[in-house]
Amino acid sequence: MGWRLALALGVCLLLLVTFREQPIFDRARGATQDVVSILYAAAASPLSALRSVGDFFQTHRVLREENSRLEQENFILRGQTQRLAAVLAENSRYRDMLNSAGALERDVMVAEIISVTADASRHILLLDKGSRDGVLMGQPLLGAEGLIGQIIAVGASTSRGIMMTDSTHAVPVQVLRSGVRGLAEGTGEIDNLIVRHIAATTDIRVGDILVTSGLGGLFPPGYPVAEVVSIETDEGSAFATVMSKPMVELDRGRHVMLALGVAGNSRTAEAL
Amino acid sequence: MQPRGSWLIIATIVASIVFYLVPLPFDWRWFRPELPLMVLFYWVLALPQRVGIFSAMSLGLALDLLDGIAVGAIAAGSSVGVLVILLNYQRLRQFDALQQTFVIGLILAVVLIVVERLQNLLGFSSDGLRFLYSIPLSMLLWIPLRNLLRSFRRYYEVG
Numbered sequence: 291m292g293w294r295l296a297l298a299l300g301v302c303l304l305l306l307v308t309f310r311e312q313p314i315f316d317r318a319r320g321a322t323q324d325v326v327s328i329l330y331a332a333a334a335s336p337l338s339a340l341r342s343v344g345d346f347f348q349t350h351r352v353l354r355e356e357n358s359r360l361e362q363e364n365f366i367l368r369g370q371t372q373r374l375a376a377v378l379a380e381n382s383r384y385r386d387m388l389n390s391a392g393a394l395e396r397d398v399m400v401a402e403i404i405s406v407t408a409d410a411s412r413h414i415l416l417l418d419k420g421s422r423d424g425v426l427m428g429q430p431l432l433g434a435e436g437l438i439g440q441i442i443a444v445g446a447s448t449s450r451g452i453m454m455t456d457s458t459h460a461v462p463v464q465v466l467r468s469g470v471r472g473l474a475e476g477t478g479e480i481d482n483l484i485v486r487h488i489a490a491t492t493d494i495r496v497g498d499i500l501v502t503s504g505l506g507g508l509f510p511p512g513y514p515v516a517e518v519v520s521i522e523t524d525e526g527s528a529f530a531t532v533m534s535k536p537m538v539e540l541d542r543g544r545h546v547m548l549a550l551g552v553a554g555n556s557r558t559a560e561a562l
Numbered sequence: 563m564q565p566r567g568s569w570l571i572i573a574t575i576v577a578s579i580v581f582y583l584v585p586l587p588f589d590w591r592w593f594r595p596e597l598p599l600m601v602l603f604y605w606v607l608a609l610p611q612r613v614g615i616f617s618a619m620s621l622g623l624a625l626d627l628l629d630g631i632a633v634g635a636i637a638a639g640s641s642v643g644v645l646v647i648l649l650n651y652q653r654l655r656q657f658d659a660l661q662q663t664f665v666i667g668l669i670l671a672v673v674l675i676v677v678e679r680l681q682n683l684l685g686f687s688s689d690g691l692r693f694l695y696s697i698p699l700s701m702l703l704w705i706p707l708r709n710l711l712r713s714f715r716r717y718y719e720v721g
Contacts, residue, residue, distance in 0.1 A: 302634040306635060306683075307684075330583050406585065
């Protein structure tokens with residue numbers, strides 16, 4: 291029995307150190323991604339069936355109310371887009387003057403969340419879009435209010451995205467108001483990101499918005515990430531610890547957006 | 563005698579994985595009972611000559627691939643856990659319900675600690691002792707699960 295255990299442990303340890311990185315497992319990773327999603331979808335199917343039954347029996351009144359609410363929202367959003375178009379045009383003129391290039395408008399693709407992975411210490415989503423739909427490794431995931439995370443595994447028809455609150459994830463950010471840069475690290479808590487190593491004298495306040503800074507080349511600059519909720523400065527310590535709350539309510543909602551045309555940095559994503 | 567009823571073993575394990583994946587509210591996931599491991603433990607206890615370390619490793623690998631993060635961690639952990647059962651299955655079978663519940667809880671803890679340690683080695687930081695929260699509910703479910711699987715095994719004459 292001893293040699294069996296030794297063999298099993300040997301295989302496991304070998305897989306542990308090789309599976310995520312070695313190119314020979316590339317195909318296996320993609321293939322298992324799709325198989326696993328089938329299992330997740332099967333487990334979630336009673337729930338989604340209930341949901342669709344619920345949708346079917348929506349009353350006329352509820353639907354009409356929702357429709358009018360959405361119409362209003364759409365009207366307002368279109369108004370805002372008009373303004374955005376003007377701003378974009380202005381911005382690109384400024385960029386021309388500065389001789390710098392940069393794609394400003396980005397298209398997005400909407401993906402539905404199939405499930406959240408079973409391991410509670412990980413914040414990983416399964417999405418119903420894969421390489422067939424143009425999903426790429428490292429592609430940023432967005433919600434309506436801001437950044438959610440990035441793609442870490444791509445199968446043919448499904449993919450997996452890690453949320454920025456996962457304790458293995460970090461995103462380079464910038465304070466919108468003052469331009470101070472930092473690194474927002476996930477903590478494993480769904481409503482908390484931590485920015486460490488900010489000098490205690492830095493201009494940063496509670497209520498400041500952190501946006502992606504674009505450093506590192508993985509996330510495009512300017513997407514809202516989190517709002518500062520507390521700043522702890524230890525007497526005698528040169529650094530402050532900044533706690534922030536993600537703009538997106540990460541445990542709500544059934545859809546995410548994938549920023550198209552952003553290849554992402556697959557090497558960084560694979561390291562996760 | 564020809565081994566029979568492998569399909570039942572596989573079917574119960576696949577079913578337990580699907581139950582394991584039922585979507586839960588975000589923070590409830592910590593309390594999710596370790597159903598696939600428990601079903602595996604039952605089969606090891608019942609048929610130690612058929613279900614052993616390599617079965618444990620295969621199931622562990624399947625569970626690892628569900629997350630795709632530290633592939634091999636649960637496989638190693640469950641192999642160790644099953645070894646403990648294989649070395650003690652005759653004693654474990656004699657235990658009454660309460661004793662068995664506690665021993666299963668203990669073995670689950672061993673498995674989870676090995677998994678956690680291996681994940682930490684790879685840099686996936688842990689969150690205190692929260693990874694053990696799934697054990698109480700798993701212990702509560704052990705006896706009903708054992709009785710259910712036993713009745714299946716007898717009905718289909720797996721042996």
